[in-house]
Amino acid sequence: GGQPFFQQGQVHVTHAVQEPASGLATQCHVGAGQIAQGQDGLEVDREGNLRVGLRCKPVVIHIPESFQVTPKGKQKLSFSFQESGNGLVTFRTGDEVDPRYPLVIDPVLSWGTFIDGNLLDFDQYLYAIEVDPVDGMVYCAGGSNQNLSTGTAPYTANGYLNSVSGLTSSGTPRVAVVYRVNSSGTQLVDLTLYGPGTVTTGNDVVAHALSLSANRVFIGGYTEVNIPTTGSPFDASRSGDDGFVAVFSRDLGTLVYATYLGAAGDEDPGVTSVKATNDNTFFVGMTAEGALGTTYVPSGAADATYSGTEMYIARFTGLNTLSWGTYVGGTSNEVINDIALFPDGRVAFAGNGPGSLTEVNSAAGRSTGTDADGIIGVLNSTGTSFIYLDEIGGTGSDQINDIEIIGENLYWTGTASSGFPVSTGIYDNSHNGGTDVVVGSVGSTGGSASYKATFYGGGGNDIGSCLKLVTQTNCDGSSESFFLVFGSTTVSGAALPTLNINNEPFFDDSGNGGIDIFFAGFDEALTDLVFGTYIGGASNDYLGSTGAIRGANHLFVNGANIYCGTTTHSATHSPVIVANGFDITKSNTTDDTHVLFSIQFAALLVHDHADAPASYGEPSHILSCTALRIGQLIDSED
Secondary structure (H helix, E strand, C coil): CCCCEEECEEEECCCEECCCCCCCCEEEEEECHHHHHCCCCEECCCCEEEEECCCCCCCCEECCCCEEEECEEEECCCCCEEEEEEEEEEECCCCCCCCCEEEEEEEECEEEECCCCCCCCCCCEEEEEEEEECCCCCCEEEEECCCCCEEEEEEECCCCCCCCCCCCCCCCCEEEEEEEEEECCCEEEEEEEEECCEEECCEEEEEEEEEEEEEEEEEEEECCCCCCEEECCCCCCCCCEEEEEEECCCCCCEEEEEEEECCCCCCCCCCEEEEECCHHHHCEEEEEEECCCCCCCCCCCCCCCCCEEEEEEEECCCCCEEEEEECCCCCCCCCEEEEEECCCEEEEEEEEEEECCCCEEECCCCCCCCCEEEEEEEECCCCCEEEEEEEECCCCCCEEEEEEEEEEEEEEEEEEEECCCCCCCCCCCCCCEEEEEEEEEECCCCCCHHHHHHHHHHCCEEEEEEEEEEEECCCCCCCEEEEEEEECCCCCCCCCCCCCCCCCCCCCCCCCCEEEEEEEECCCCCCCCCEEEEEEEECCCECCCCCCCCCCEEEEECEEEEEEEEEEECCCCECCCCEEEECCCCCCCCEEEEEEEEEEECCCECCCCCCCCCCCCCCCEEEEECCCCCCCCCCCCC
């Protein structure tokens, strides 16, 4: 048992497990009436919530989601508060609790790990991360210039292809690598390479995109060499540098399907976005650098004309059957970076290009020169028409890198030069120098009335790579959301704006040298910065391929849990991003290393006058209402 108390504005509670199986109870002690500790009383209300009385208003604590993580996945349990008198409140359940596995009540995950095989000569990038929300398994994809040993701890995982001949100590040749890590970051579970059995200088195979279905793992990327295909591929012949899609079993031991995607041109970066909707249906976003022909783009497509490098979007069913495919572009060269899916099959997309598009329901202005503008739009569910198509930019080079769908609104982030159309009444409508991050939103059908955008930047070159919605659960069970932007910044001149309202431990308000990565959080109206931090070490830390954008797949969010997979040259970072993982030592000096980490935003800012008059203002308490947990993850101070 334990006693909650306010310390530096935070509620701390300790827990004790009384019984290991069904009927399990844990308890916490609340000192009722002890004004010095910040509460006047407590009760369990009719809805089953714990109501803690403060002088000005009560704080209502809701039982968070409770579950055990077992080999079968996430097993939910039903818990309730029970008041036992004398300030003693217990958690109780009638469900069967397996004592072999930790019981978790809304966990706070915090871990990070390197992936370099403990090899001095590893030197490659991580491009994509996705998490199974059921069991918490973390899947990653990128490149490797080394065979990662499958017989030396902690690299004891294996898969479909464990060894490729011809890999060297230089950055090339390289092959794709796919792996999965357990939910606590303590074990590399499975790993496979993907490419030919033998490579020579100049042979590159890289995975830029990843997506999970119920039983399979989809990756997409590009290849300069023949790769294994199987499952009656849609396109069995490589033509120069081609894009590809490969599909594996969840344990990465079986290659289920693989196909080339491309034509006479060199498709580099190839496939940068793949979205699986079931085990046999997927969408791709690829940059086509040659005419693909009617096999790829049938008549009736929204855009059937190839005019220089084009965006290409397609839907496949039965793995190898084209449902529809279309170009997106104008008279010059366009590059696609991301796609997102509406539940009804519409497809949103984002990229950039200098060509003058035939816009549909344009929301903002564009440039008329040869510089690149951001491109954003929505296709109908059959790929036959554009519901919305927009080219947005100013006099410099601009691009839109990531697009997310929230209801019927599109939220996006990218990179902007001065002159990019931003709005009034938003966080920052003044360009800050170099290139700024831009964050914006627009309705799914476009139009200027729904458009808003803000700059975010310092004096250097800042890139907005990924944007996700983070949702925090309040003490009463309601939720609050904000948008989290991930990207990179060149530390130069004026600093990025930083903010840490809740005194989160994951924070650094200054650059660490070279290129850093960053997180920036914005409210849904884009009027306020709610969180901002640098992340980096003494060397460069960036998005892969020396900071070049290759898809929008570095960030995955599940509720308030944030997972990031990227590339680092640094052995240590501020704030710390490598701890409690299966490989916490960087082995390749200052070369490129995969790094993945998980954090959680769990604090809720609550105002309370306590026993002071209202005229004194509202002191702020930070209540970690989502941090209640029992078992192996417990912290003796929480």
